[in-house]
Amino acid sequence: MLSCRKVVQDADRLLAGELPWYRRLSVKLHLLMCHHCRRYVKQLRLLIRAVPRMHAKANDEEVSRIMAHIYSSEKSDH
Numbered sequence: 001m002l003s004c005r006k007v008v009q010d011a012d013r014l015l016a017g018e019l020p021w022y023r024r025l026s027v028k029l030h031l032l033m034c035h036h037c038r039r040y041v042k043q044l045r046l047l048i049r050a051v052p053r054m055h056a057k058a059n060d061e062e063v064s065r066i067m068a069h070i071y072s073s074e075k076s077d078h
Contacts, residue, residue, distance in 0.1 A: 001026070001029065001030055001033070002026050002027060002029075002030045004030075004034060004036065004037055007027055007030050007031070007034070007037045007040075007041075008037070008040060010023065010027050011027075011037075011040065011041050011044050012044065012048075014027050014041070015041070015044060015045055015048060
């Protein structure tokens with residue numbers, strides 16, 4: 001069985017579909033038994049999906065809505 005360290009090293013290649021079938025099988029078997037690595041791979045998958053959206057510029061409406069939320073949160077804290 002693979003170590004957690006090896007799974008972490010292979011996680012990005014697993015999600016990109018770049019692992020050979022035998023290595024992919026080894027990683028998936030490890031993930032079945034290790035909830036820590038399952039959580040890591042899940043978080044990495046979510047991060048990879050989020051990155052393209054993180055760099056888009058916000059429009060004026062989004063900025064206004066976020067600023068209004070910040071101001072209302074500050075007022076409720078006092």
